[in-house]
Amino acid sequence: MIQALRRLWPGASPEAPAREAVAGAWDFHCHLLPAVDDGLRSLEETQRAIAGLRALGYRGAVLTPHIYPGVYNNTPDRLREAFRQLQQAVDDNFTLRLAAEYFADETLLADINREDVLYLELGSQKIVLVEFPTLMPTPAGMDVLLQLRRAGYQPVLAHVERYRYMQLEQALWLPRLERSGAWLQCDIGSLVGQYGPHPQAFARALLDQELPTLWGTDLHRVAQLERYVAPGLTVLAKSGHRINGILEELAA
Template identity: 30%
Template structure:
């Protein structure tokens, strides 16, 4: 594998959230990510008011310490500080000084898995007022973006899973409209690999076929089965996009040019 992939979503930092539990696990994860081909990893611990209070200063300090340890160990990864910002009523007040995805104007945002679309469009305007735009984490895992919502709720979802209907059309869907409004989307390699179940995998592949992802992430929380997940996820992406486009996606080329 090349060594220029970018992981835009990873819980590598030890003991900050539900990710790596200690330094040893962080180092094991780092070695796996590097061996797979990642050269840059965005460290994105949860930022949830009343839950994981990982403010920017804390994350930056943790990244600095972890980078020194990686350098000492000879693990060739460049770490970038970030957060996985939870979409709730507290998020707007956290936008000033928030950690962006590198030098971009995007902030990684986790939409509650069972939230409705009514939360999303006001968020886009709020971000724009701060000169920012949302990079929505793993939309394939969120029911707000389920194409079956537009074709009959549970009935539509079952039809999609059982293959009784043609592939859902996304032209007027919420996810396509949000992309038009400036949102970008990060897919989980584990979703393409089927690690979150069949329905999530099918949505991920559907969104991939429609060109909705700008980048991907491991969303790695531990070293267990991380290598297998990365390999299976990449294989699924490559089977849809072909080798060249798959490599570009893992390099973050789409996000870099705003697409």
């Protein structure tokens, strides 16, 4: 395994705790589906990224390409077709599942009403990943989480540690999110400063409180694996966390 990592990243030697933390686990939230958003740009890049994830110990990944009208004009049908083509081109030893990363706006509220939402099936649950604006809250945000719950979905709030207003008003936002029933997802790289000191401090505070249900690579580029994901996994391992155990049903 170490040799595989060194072939991908010359000179790299991730610590054993990183591999132990993730061994056999699933990544939740990554942009491996090539050429559909701001994530990996080609099949070759995606294949390299999958090799890197496998070398770190991952057994599979839940792909979450953006659906963000006016920015990434993806539809569930278009993403399913791109996913079908990707599955035909990758190694069966790494399992992929498809979901999406929705921007919380009125368009998503309409999609919920039309029952046209791309979700991850997990047992009897229908998991939907949602992102909020980074700098300022949107009036639609909490409505989206509540409407998803009422419609029978399990909302997951993406990279919660990166929202500036939540960093500044944790005592307001964390109880509000708990009441919504949303799960919290954090980016592993945030633990080691990928997005700066404020998300790092918030991610570590959330980890100390054992609040995130899911941890994701939020992988957009292969280089993130060596620079941020491997050291972030070491932080998780030292905290005693076994990441994303809730996704183990996907192996069935």
